[in-house]
Amino acid sequence: MKRKVLAIIVPALLIAGAANAAEIYNKDGNKVDLYGKIDARHTFSDHPGDDGDETYVQIGFKGETQITSDLTGYGQWEYKTYANDTEGAGDKSFNRLAFAGLKYANYGSFDYGRNYGTVYDIEGWTDMLPVFGGDSYTWTDNFMVGRTNGVATYRNSDFFGLVDGWNFALQYQGANESGSNNQEGTKNGHDSVRFQNGDGFSMSTTFDFSSAVPAMQGFSVGAAYASSDRTNDQVLTRGVINTYGNGKNGTVRAGGDKADVWTLGAKYDANNVYLAMMYAETRNMTPFGDGGIANKTQNFEAVAQYQFDFGLRPSLAWVYSKGVDVGVHYNSKGSYLTDQDLVNYIDVGAYYYFNKNFSTYVDYKINLLDNDANFYEANGISTDDVVGIGMVYQF
Template identity: 50%
Template sequence: MMKRKYLAVLVSALLVSNVANAVEIYNKDSNQLDLYGKVVGLNYISNNGAEHGDKSYARLGFKGATQMKGPLSGYGQWEYNLKTSTPESAPSGNATRLAFAGLRYADIGSFDYGRNFGVLYDVEAWTDVNPEFGGDSWAKTDNFMTGRANNLATFRTNDLFGMVRDLKVALQYQGKNEGDIKNKDRANATENGDGWGVSSSYDLGNGVSIAAAYAKSDRTDAQSADKNGQFADAWTTGVKFDANSLYLAAMYAETRNMTPYGNKQFANKTQNIELVAQYQFTNNLRPSISYVQSTGKSLNKVADTTTDANSFNGGQHALVKYVEVGTSYFFNKNMYTYIDYKINLLKKDNYTRLANVNTDNVLGLGLVYQF
């Protein structure tokens, strides 16, 4: 009975994941394995060619847990994304999203290593909840510890080692991820030096929670060649209300030498804000509205490759700025559809033209089967 209790606690706490449903495919001798996935038929409608057309994909993963001696447990998770909007002859673009393994000791905490979410995303996840658009003012995949990344060692404890109920703390170390210049296996924007991060959240009760996180990393030689400094860091704080069918969340963050922009450059500083409101109706309809903005400060020049006459001379500029309006409708727990409209507030100017930033609105239409 005690083993089953530990295993149940472990499975319910298997790190950050957007898994809404899972199919148990094995459960025997204190070992459990769940399979999950989804198929998304997705189309974008926009005047911007890069943002228009078929964006469909499929996703498959598993998560498992095993009870070992006494209160010690083990767990692992793997998740793979498959693009389905390209011809079979084209380069796949498929990628592993998550792949980590770890140990958990009763109420003390868990430790895992692999490809996982950075601790900065612990706060960002509260506003990254929209049907399609959102959660991208500053969090990016393989961008230090702002989103999913490689080489992450993470320790997490709930209830602060059993001493403070509903207080969660995470400590994280990220090893260096530097591109191989010869093989070009990692772009400058996805590199990082050694770094560390910490996050904490607390449930105040009555549906209200608060959170904060900080991370600091060395920059690689290729990144620090811009002479903006040897370090990149970011801090963020957030608050959410989730009760009585109403969901409200707000996030503020600042980054330094971390956010890529323009032509392979990093912003000296960004200030980022995300606001989200959603309501769950009893008829399975869930509308949402959000505001997302990232403002770059002390930006470097973005030059025209043909002439300097129309170059962006640096300074301050909005890197991301839009309003999202959308809604999801759930037929049941396995099938839902959604429509999401991104009202782009960026203006067409020298910066957006030279940096190839989309300034057009985008409408997303999706139909999802998940398990």
């Protein structure tokens, strides 16, 4: 019986991102849950940037207060700090999430702060690997594809209580432009074009067939779209950079006025089986290497996992991203733009759950990028394999 209970609990923990939160206060309609984890991790690779200690601590809380019978206030904060350097090495801590909002009956919820972009509603289905994954086009603080600043989010579950399983979300993000040029959003602006964004919006919708079609128990589909203005600095970076090979090759940065992404996804989560896949395209949005911004990317991710009753959860995945017209090549007839694979790897891993609070894992990233291509060397893109192992205590 204990093993069967574990097989039910573990998938829920993977999706939630935290194990049983500890309820530290619950009185008069006010509730606060505390959660956290210590991930003792080490990665091994021939690439120096991927080799070494990656231990970190993560902690957060979720709170809510019942204002009226229909109106609820809520908030969430999540913080992460690395423990893989000397005590005098400087700050390696940051806020992952920090937002507050209101929920009114079946009319939905509205919150503002640092939160996940709604595009991640679909990407999160394949971002389930022990160490790697979810990185074909998803970068933190890159418009609304992952965690990001200054987003106002409206969410509605079961379509106003009328259609079980149909959820949707709408989101707006304010500008985070360069702090040195007196542009909009300079309170949280960043001089690096990598972390800037103009005003933008996103939306997502998902449908879980479990209630509507019992024969399709555990099957869901979803889609998301986002579009943002690019900042002046981002638009002006267009040009050839990272010239290499005696001036014969280089990289092109995107220079369009808009950054866009759309994605489609599907997942199956039932009977101890987890299967998910997604396809996405981005334009003038996705960073790569040391400083490139791709004109266009085509991205695919797929993952398969199985939860054994005794705690083992093997995982197999493929993560792929192709950049379209991101390279420039010269021959006797002149120059032309070329496509390049930006991310391409097979991932083989496994979790082992001793109980709901303690687990261990191993993850092997088999890099399929061509290690002979000087495009990757010039742009600082690793073509080496990486292995990650670790132990996790979580509550």
